[in-house]
Amino acid sequence: MMRVNALALRIIQQFLRDRRTLALLLLAPLLILTLMKLVFDGQAVTITMGTAQLPSELSARLDDAGADVRAYDDLESALEDLRKGKLEAVITRQENNQPALTLEGSDPSKSKAVLLLIQNALRGNVSTEALPAVTYLHGSSDMASFDSFGPVLIGFFSFFFVFLLAGVSFLRERTSGTLERLLATPIRRQEIVTGYLVGFGLFALLQATLIAWFSVKVLGLYMTGSIGYMLLINLLLSLTALTLGTLLSSFASSEFQIIQFIPIVIVPQAFFSGLFNLDAMNPWLQKLSIVMPLYYGADAMRGIMIRAEGWADIQQDAYVLLGFSAVFALLNVLALRKHRKL
């Protein structure tokens, strides 16, 4: 235990002397989360729509539905502005009195918004009593898209930065010759791995706390569950990243080669973490997610923050993450055999 403590203390001392790395670990996730929030929570886009020979009643309805309506004298000049990108859509009336719509069409999300707006406008004066009363089982009417994938991002950034730092610092231990020196002392291989877990774990916990506090209290991310569970999952995710990072560093011979693991190990996990709809994927592709730690972490984080899930709901994810960490740590102890048989 004394040797584990000594190793953990050394890692802490190294961190405290290396302010820049500490800042990367603690502040970079906050910066990126803030940027994401600003990018995704901008104002609602207003749709600019050109009309030509449209009955004024319909124009007024479109206006009521929230479109920025510009009336043109003839269809040709409206289409001209559509080509120039000044309009999102042009609506006109055909010979048979049916309205006809031309969409700009290069951005599917805008096209959908236009169609939705026109539907609403054409539905017209349906009396308000006919509309159903809406209640939300989870979330609320003012929940933004950032609230929905924010939990995933929190997990992702904890994972990413811890993976990178743990990988690089364990690699440096090897390339600087200190690992060889360490193995000439009576320290056991499992004590090395545990020492790294404790030393880095402390910073991972600090990072997890900071990210959780910042995203809920400062960014105002939607959060209905327990902050304790949120921290727990974030910590488990960091431990997985830590053990995976140190394990993979055994197969890298330079810092650059650690960076090369990012597109192989990190990026694919982002695809399966719930940022994109898994149900829309090929069934065999969906199955890939079972080997991705981030999938479990993100699933639990979303459950806790949006659906206020308790231990019964998240325990499976927690155990799987714990299992990943244990397996990676064990493999790490085995990988150290390469340097000393004892």
Added chain:
Amino acid sequence: MSVLQSETVSAEPAVVISGVTRSFGQQRIIDDVSLTIPRGELFGLLGPSGSGKTTLVKLMTGIDKADKGSVSMLGVPLPKLEMLHRFGYMAQSDALYMELSGRQNMMFFGKLYGLNRQSLRQRIDETAALVDLSEHLHKPVTAFSGGMKRRLSLAIALLHQPEVLVLDEPTVGIDPVLRKSVWKELKILAKNGTTVIVTTHVMDEAEKCDRLGLIRDGHLIAVDSPASIIASTGCGSIEEAFIALSQQQRFGGQHDES
């Protein structure tokens, strides 16, 4: 426990190697080497770089395991984890944590050897004074010169008062004055009963050892005192003796096909 052990087996030599072979892939780095180093000796392992010195040192400390043959230290067959307590090791590269201060480095390694707080403090003061680093211990190692780093590595190797001290190229890259003081220190340690095993490729350093092992291409080509080696070959220096012995080995009967 280790104290008891060392008393009961105190008659055992520091290192006994017999018929040891070690290969990495296709390449045989150490080929059928046998060697006995008695306690309290200042033993030098001399050979060009790539001759297998570092590998042999790792085998005799139990950091690495032989493919064939047996190794024991202080009468205990290796490799054995407990034996890592009983020797001090100074690696070829300065394996230090650059961001940390000299003292933090010493504290860290001292704790790995299980020294308690009080004796650790005392040993840090003693060994730092020995290598003349006392007033620099608060500085980060980044600010150390090459010679200071080597001295710090030596001090760390001495922290737990090992019975056997293994130094891999301890004087590489340090100035002549410092080199002389390191050798003086090693002599004193050996006189006080510590077995000192040093690897080197510097011929004039080799002459300061009690006994020398000449190593070339993984073979031990001679083991004797420097004077006897010179006398037996009829050469004027260790350097010439090494060349003469290498040629004997190359054209002699025991050499295997290449």
